[in-house]
Amino acid sequence: MEGDGMDYTALADELSRRLQAAGTPERAASEKAYLKSDLTFYGVTVPAARKIVNQFLKQIELAKRTQVTGLIRVLWKHPVHELRFAATEIIGRHRDLLRASDLRLLERLLRECRGWALLDQLATQTGLILERLGNATPLLDRWAADEDFWIRRAALLADLIPLREGRGDFERFSGYADMMLDEKEFFIRKAIGWVLRDTSRRRPELVITFAAPRVHRMSGVTVREVVRQLEPEIAEQLMAGYKARSSVDI
Numbered sequence: 001m002e003g004d005g006m007d008y009t010a011l012a013d014e015l016s017r018r019l020q021a022a023g024t025p026e027r028a029a030s031e032k033a034y035l036k037s038d039l040t041f042y043g044v045t046v047p048a049a050r051k052i053v054n055q056f057l058k059q060i061e062l063a064k065r066t067q068v069t070g071l072i073r074v075l076w077k078h079p080v081h082e083l084r085f086a087a088t089e090i091i092g093r094h095r096d097l098l099r100a101s102d103l104r105l106l107e108r109l110l111r112e113c114r115g116w117a118l119l120d121q122l123a124t125q126t127g128l129i130l131e132r133l134g135n136a137t138p139l140l141d142r143w144a145a146d147e148d149f150w151i152r153r154a155a156l157l158a159d160l161i162p163l164r165e166g167r168g169d170f171e172r173f174s175g176y177a178d179m180m181l182d183e184k185e186f187f188i189r190k191a192i193g194w195v196l197r198d199t200s201r202r203r204p205e206l207v208i209t210f211a212a213p214r215v216h217r218m219s220g221v222t223v224r225e226v227v228r229q230l231e232p233e234i235a236e237q238l239m240a241g242y243k244a245r246s247s248v249d250i
Contacts, residue, residue: 156192190222
């Protein structure tokens with residue numbers, strides 16, 4: 001036993017066995033190449049992995065914060081994509097148990113993701129934890145200025161779900177987006193567009209006000225995401241401004 005009445009190593013081994021049984025060597029090789037990852041892959045589809053993890057969690061019933069963090073730590077030690085994916089699922093499932101003192105652990109995991117396939121899920125779930133805890137801005141300000149572009153992406157995506165659902169701090173996000181708008185990194189450009197697109201579902205006026213005077217600075221990757229949910233006339237004006245490399249008065 002490793003504490004709290006649970007043998008985390010045995011639990012991780014059992015979950016590993018179930019996930020490995022659901023994978024295929026062909027998919028494992030394909031995913032590893034596609035994601036350009038150094039991790040081992042079992043070759044399990046995301047829906048199948050999520051179902052296995054959810055069934056597993058129902059059986060073991062994590063009830064304490066220390067049980068959640070204990071299992072997460074053991075799973076993450078394994079250099080296996082699906083086990084680290086399982087850790088992000090557990091964080092999402094039990095995020096209400098986590099405290100401010102766990103943010104250091106979450107940041108370490110984010111820094112070790114080294115790719116969107118794990119980072120995006122972890123960043124959005126961390127964003128919901130930060131929203132619940134409050135006072136997220138100092139931490140996210142630091143992430144937004146980090147030298148690691150994956151951590152800068154995490155700062156952007158932390159507000160994704162709240163903004164998508166009509167909440168969130170758009171002023172904070174837009175400050176980060178404006179600061180990063182001239183970056184050449186694809187994953188930053190894509191994240192800015194993604195959050196703006198999802199924000200526009202409920203509050204298009206915020207997105208238009210942000211995008212119109214800056215569209216000449218946006219990459220094609222960003223602007224194509226921005227206009228996807230907007231009214232056709234507005235989208236056409238923004239695309240015209242992007243192509244002309246000029247701001248738009250809307």
